[in-house]
Amino acid sequence: MTNIFIVVILLVVFFFIIQKYVIKQDDTRDYAYCSKGSLLKGxxxxxxxxxxxxxxxxxxxxxxxxxxxxxxxxxxxxxxxxxxxxxxxxxxxxxxxxxxxxxxxxxxxxxxxxxxxxxxxxxxxxxxxxxxxxxxxxxxxxxxxxxxxxxxxxxxxxAAHIDLIEPEKEVRFCKKCGSPMMIKTASHGEFKGRRFFTCSRQPNCTYTENYNVVFDDEE
Known part of the structure; x- marks a missing residue:
């Protein structure tokens, strides 16, 4: 029983020393820093x-x-x-x-x-x-x-998320029937407020196209 008591006392003293002289010093130590330069590079x-x-x-x-x-x-x-x-x-x-x-x-x-x-x-x-x-x-x-x-x-x-491009500045044609396409804005649902192209022959032609589609042949 005495031996156990002595071990406990020694452990308490050990952790006290660690807390006071090691951890505390590490928390209060002043480190030197240097700038890494530009936030965005290249x-x-x-x-x-x-x-x-x-x-x-x-x-x-x-x-x-x-x-x-x-x-x-x-x-x-x-x-x-x-x-x-x-x-x-x-x-x-x-x-x-x-x-x-x-x-x-x-x-x-x-x-x-x-x-x-x-x-x-x-x-x-x-x-x-x-x-x-x-x-x-x-x-x-x-x-x-x-x-x-x-x-x-x-x-x-x-442009599908921010009103950047005026609709009349862009003309697309339906890839299904070749008719001119119109720009509409979703009024409800998950994509409410986002613009999309739809065929001018609706409901006869139901082709639609995401406004932010990028074609590789465009400059």
């Missing part, structure tokens, strides 16, 4: 500038936005799952977020494909992005670095 910066040119005064572009700044897991009785879900988004970020210029509410999230080969980390990130954006009802657009030099295509990609 292709990231070029794409950001192209995005700003594409949206003009119609939106504000933010880069490398922590996911937890914009979204949060829904309340759950399972505290463990809630903590895990919170931790996942806290460690990741959105490449670019295009926001309303007045309210700064997010309009669309953009993920930049840098052209590198897929690896496990990249695949897991893409899965997380698609899941959180779909769950939070945030539009997600994948863009290539080549769009850094094609502002017109960026405008087309964003």
């Amino acid at each position: 292709q990231e910066g070029a794409f950001y500038n192209a995005l700003r040119a594409a949206v003009g005064e119609h939106a504000v572009v933010f880069a490398k936005v922590n996911m937890a700044t914009l979204i949060a897991p829904k309340e759950s009785q399972n505290k463990k799952q809630f903590f895990i879900a919170s931790n996942r988004i806290a460690r990741s970020y959105f490449d670019y977020v295009v926001c309303d210029p007045r309210t700064l509410a997010p309009r669309v999230v953009i993920e930049l494909d840098n052209g590198q080969q897929l690896h496990k980390g990249k695949i897991e990130r893409q899965k997380l992005l698609m899941h959180v954006c779909k769950s939070a009802n945030l539009p997600l657009i994948g863009a290539s670095v080549k769009h850094s030099y094609q502002v017109g295509r960026l405008r087309r990609l964003l």
